[in-house]
Amino acid sequence: MCIRRVGVQFRPARLPLKKREGTPFALESPGGSVGRPASAGRGRTRRMAGGELASRRLPFARAGREAAVSTGTVRLKPTHIANTSSLPSMLRNSGDLGTMPPSSGRPPMKDPVITISQLSDHVEEQVTLRGWVYNWRKKGKLRFIILRDGFGYLQCVVFRPNVDDEVWEAATQLTQESSIEISGKLIADERAPGGFELQVNQIKILQITEDYPIGKKDHGVDFLLNHRHLWLRSKRQHAIMHIRSEAEFGIREYFQTRNFTLIDSPILTPAACEGTSTLFETDYFGEPAYLSQSGQLYLEPAAAALGKVYCFGPTFRAEKSKTRRHLMEFWMVEPEVAWLRFEGLLELCEDFLSTIVSRILDRCAVDLERLERDVSKLDAATSKPYPRIDYGDAVQRLKAEGVEMEFGEDFGGDDETVLAGLFDRPVMVTRYPADIKAFYMEPDSEDPTRALAVDVLAPEGYGEIIGGSERSADLEHLERQIATHGLPREAFDWYLDVRKYGAFPHSGFGMGLERFVSWMCGIPHLREAIPYPRMINRLYP
RNA sequence: UCCGCAGUAGCUCAAUGGUAGAGCGGGUGGCUGUUAACCACUAGGUUGGGGGUUCAAGUCCCUCCUGCGGAGCCA
Incomplete structure (x- = not known):
């Protein structure tokens, strides 16, 4: 002292x-x-x-x-x-x-x-x-x-x-x-x-x-980011960091008090989890290793061991993204629940989000006021249910709003903003075309070209804050998917064991912490939602 | 990777092709209630680098560097 x-x-x-x-x-x-x-x-x-x-x-x-x-x-x-x-x-x-x-x-x-x-x-x-x-x-x-x-x-x-x-x-x-x-x-x-x-x-x-x-x-943004270690002393950053801290604590409390077990997934991994994004590669005693872009694949086996599990840690994407919605290093919370089907997953998403939003409003009033956040825009998100909209209906709604897009395409950032703008609270877009989603998702039994996937879009242009799905329990389907996506089968042997030894239905989602914090704080760019942002061209301080 | 924007004092920004300025910050002095205090005076510049056009370039052209915004990708 x-x-x-x-x-x-x-x-x-x-x-x-x-x-x-x-x-x-x-x-x-x-x-x-x-x-x-x-x-x-x-x-x-x-x-x-x-x-x-x-x-x-x-x-x-x-x-x-x-x-x-x-x-x-x-x-x-x-x-x-x-x-x-x-x-x-x-x-x-x-x-x-x-x-x-x-x-x-x-x-x-x-x-x-x-x-x-x-x-x-x-x-x-x-x-x-x-x-x-x-x-x-x-x-x-x-x-x-x-x-x-x-x-x-x-x-x-x-x-x-x-x-x-x-x-x-x-x-x-x-x-x-x-x-x-x-x-x-x-x-x-x-x-x-x-x-x-x-x-x-x-x-x-x-x-x-x-x-x-x-x-x-x-001050300019670049100057402030070069002095991020000092910028944190400002009132505005103080408020944001406090809200982030409260969000993290609330998230952990949510799961811990609902009988989830924390499973820390590894940061160093031998292969791409989903095979899509570019990964940061490093040397692991002569072998290539990659920084994790998701803990999900490691959670699925853990769900078979402990029933309800979650992980919460940093994840890494080496995409050269230059938008306000992307960081190279960001924090993600991912629950995974055994025996949970798609409808239950949607209920988990809305219960989780509404609970955390309520907590922020209750415990961070001083910080939100300092940020001049219009909290009335967050009130609706504290109550369930959240609207659900089928992917196909979403495409129709967007076309009606004058957006040019076709069935089968994924939504761009602007599309998400338009779509979310139709509702006063987060909206859950369901049943995406399987082609534009990850390999491990369960096909819709009524239409196998669709996946039982959900994206939760936050209001006010904050975009996708949650992505989730029911996972396929079918070994043969997954093997075909891995081949279709050009992924190395042997790298997924351990993952497929979940389907070999007591296959079971399960679902989960991932939420990007910085996107959630940005939405709560009403800040336009993710870089202020994390103490030391890692962005393209920025690794200092 | 592609498209667009930008680079001038420590910081934030001005400046028809014609003498590079202001506010803040710094220095000196003043004030018993300030709220990003105020007032007076003062120091502070190789206009991102290189090349070109011109009597004359911060300004126009070419090129390189750097960053920002967006797209793609995603959370």
Whole structure:
């Protein structure tokens, strides 16, 4: 818990805070804000200061070229500093370590050390907080410091006549993202954003940050992605990451409380799972190995062992996709259920989705508000049932809407948007032509040219967030399918064993986490829905 | 891989073929209630690289590099 032990520079010699010659301290302002979607921006390219960063080479990946560019700008909305005493925030921080006693070897602090999530319990008390300077303003004999501690934001006010010279000097020298310990009397004050304010009487500077790259004005997307590690400090990214975390927790809880067993599928695999997408190849002691693009094939045998199983982890696609709906590395949750038929699968999809959406709305209200998400557009998705539409009917509906396409073709991104726009909640498109779906799917008994497959399309243009199917239990059918798709039969021996030793009906689906999070957050591009996005031409940071 | 757009100050952007500017950030100074504070002054440029047209190119042409958006593919 001792900050001095964890690598942060502590410079007691600077506490008197005389300005050093030749190295003027920057007095930057808040940072980390972002906002406007790239799609609305005007493109400009820019080269990073310091030139190009070194590219990296991995056996299975392209060099991570860095050079910087931006399309579009992101603009920060006026700062709202939320009242962090709200319930979700308190829940979030109930296990926080901020109030733990200091470790031995360090003089104990006189004041209780609290986090911004705990403000309402300490009004009119002398307290200490630790964090980073989010913004800094001066007005004559006043200094306004907006402290950010990872849990919220707090305005701290320093008034010249009320503090010692050292404290005043410290307050004057602060810069954006400098790390500090700050003490004072916590009061309720309507003039302060969030309603609380710290009347400062002590400041300890751990490090004065110089030249923090992310400022309070617009930045291009490329610049921000090159500084993703710092961009995460912004309010908007903070909210998105919290929603992602809550979604992951909710997903695991959903399955764990319904008697599913977690089966971690392997990342390194000997062959393509579905034989379609391009895979990242690496060297496995002289043999080629591939990063997994799906855990599904490994789940089917596990379903025979444990009945109801799921996996949840990263998956990899080496397609050179350049769209807002694609990442090279993304997270997917995949349940697989023995004895579940197609109709049951549809019920599982809608029950799962509606449950997770409800959870996000319940527990992430503060984050959704910060993202200015129109939550009324999510309400319908909390209730079942979801509409079902046969693939053939979907094609007819699209044609009626003026879309040019023929029966037998798959839907493009725009088609999905049009189709989803016909409904107020996710729509389940069923029974696709078998030709355009994966080899392992069960044919429709009424029309063998159709597969018992479902795609769940999210509203508002977020597209396919779930793809699922009933799996074929017929060994001969699968062997023909593998041959038809040009896949190596021997690579699937173990998979086909599921059909040799006690074949059983089973179904499952996969949901892309980033697409789900993007939909919840209302963000236009998947790259903001994952902490460190991996995209074509981007492997840094 | 294909189609389209773009590259100008640290960042975000201006600039009819005719003296490269602004805001933010940085520096100096001012202000007792700021909310991306404000005001004054100030420093800051090989206009992505190369070639060409022209009296004259950030601007027009060719080419390369880089990125963004989309298509395909998919979650």
